Amino acid sequence: MTSAPTTRRRVLVLFGGRSAEHPVSCVTAVGVLNALDRNAYEAIPVGITRNGTWSAVRETPDTWTVSRLIGQTAIPEAEAASGSPLGAELPEVQEPEHPVALHRASTGIQLVDTVTHEVLSEVDVVFPLLHGPFGEDGTVQGLFETLGIPYVGAGVLASAVGMDKHYMKLAFQAAGLTVGDWVTITNRDWYQRRDQKLDEIRNLAFPVFVKPARGGSSLGITRVTDPALLEDAIEEARRFDPKVVVEAGILGREIECAVLDGHETDDPRASYPGEIEVLDETSGHQFYDFAAKYQDDAAAELSCPARIPEDAIDEVRRLAVRGFQAVDASGLSRVDFFYTPDGQWVINEINTMPGFTPISMYPAMWDRTGLSYPELIHELIELGVERGTGLR
Missing domain, CATH: 3.30.1490.20 (ATP-grasp fold, A domain)
Structure with missing residues (x-):
């Protein structure tokens, strides 16, 4: 792991967004803000409303609370009594009185030319905790490339390919990976x-x-x-x-692996593989659906390392890195496989910005592999700064 910067980096934590996964993104942001090392980083939380307006979250309390989506609230403690920019029940970024202008002094580009409450002029790196279209699909990544602002995670091409399950499968096939029909x-x-x-x-x-x-x-x-x-x-x-x-349908166990990029020219790293067991008899979920992931604590449990042979563990970690490279990913990804009864691996999909709450599969697998949630956040931010923008 790289050492902490000598001066605090300014990290724009971007969350919300226009997709149906807006609430998940909000809860993810709360988890990251809570774990961010404030001695090393200055957090600049910015939410995107469902209609695309960027809203600065001016309050930056020391402690944020993380809770389930349904029937509870994911908000800064300082705002618990009076309402929150993260919303309530299903977390949601609220419309601001004044939009944010994102301005990059080094390029002279400004996105909003109206009078604004706050100008974010010199951020060092963006952590785009956006899931789904208009955030995880290369659109926001292209924006930051244009502005010359480093960001965490996959670039434009990998984000677009990783979001489209059709083209993702074509990329996997081209890399010699086995995919289902x-x-x-x-x-x-x-x-x-x-x-x-x-x-x-x-x-x-x-x-x-x-x-x-x-x-x-x-x-x-x-x-x-x-x-x-x-x-x-x-x-x-x-x-x-x-x-x-x-x-x-593929007869096999669903096994997932978390991939973390390497520094400079080092190879990407893969976590121990994990397996989610959906507890049908107690939860009623037929597969690991939205409710099982985010709304029902008793719906599933994580086994990591997955209970598979040692040689199978080594193989799936190797294949996860190949899937990561097949779409030209960077930063982080979660790669999902089926492990068939005859010991074959069938790749299912890659998530270039996987769920990132403290209990999500990606950070949970790295935690079981020996990298804690705060350490993982630090590593990802430094990888984003190191990667920079432009052709590499």
Whole structure:
């Protein structure tokens, strides 16, 4: 791990966003702000509302509270009595009276030319804790590249490929990784070739999983066992994205690995693999869905290292790094696999900005591997500064 900077870096912690994963991003931000070493970093929390307005969170209390999404609040303690910029119940960034102007003195670029309450002129690095479209898909990354501001995580291309499950699978195949069968349905397909696409899906191994092509946090996903229910499941996924992927069911255990970039020309590092066991008999969840991830403490438990043979652990760590490199990722990613009964690995997907609350899989796996949550945050920030912007 790199040493702490001699002067405090100014870290813009960006959260919220326009996607359906807005609440998860808010809770993630609270976890990061709470764990950030204030001796090494000056935090500048900025939330993005659901309609895209950037809002500075002026209060920066020493302690933030992290809680579940449903029926509780994720807010700064100082604001607990009077309302919070992070919202309540389902955390949400509220509309500000004055928007933020993000200005970069070194480039002379300013995003907002109206009179504003606060100008963020010289941040050292951005930690974009945004999930889903308009944040994890390369759009915000391109903005920071244009402004010349270093940021944590994947660049424009890797973010875009990692967000689109269709192109992600193509990249994995090109890198020699094994992927499961799938069918992609574009918006045009759904209106012009619906019957053809439904026939293609019926040839997949059931149950199938119907997913928004560019979504996360298990939102809009349906497990389908009966082909007669396919159209309803596709319409549900289309509420989140007009492009849908339908993946064949794969008999195997779901194993995940956290990847952390290497410094300079060092190779990326992989954590011990982890396995989530959904406790059907107590929780009623058929798979690791949104509710199991964020709303139900008793829904699942983490086994890390996963209870698999030592050689399988070594292999999946190696394959996770290959998946990371297949999409040209940087910073961090969580890579998900199926481990089949005959000992084969089938890669499922990569998340270039995985859930990052203290109990999320990515930091939990690194904690079990020997890197604590605060140490992981420090490492990611320093990797972002080191990476910089522009072609590398």
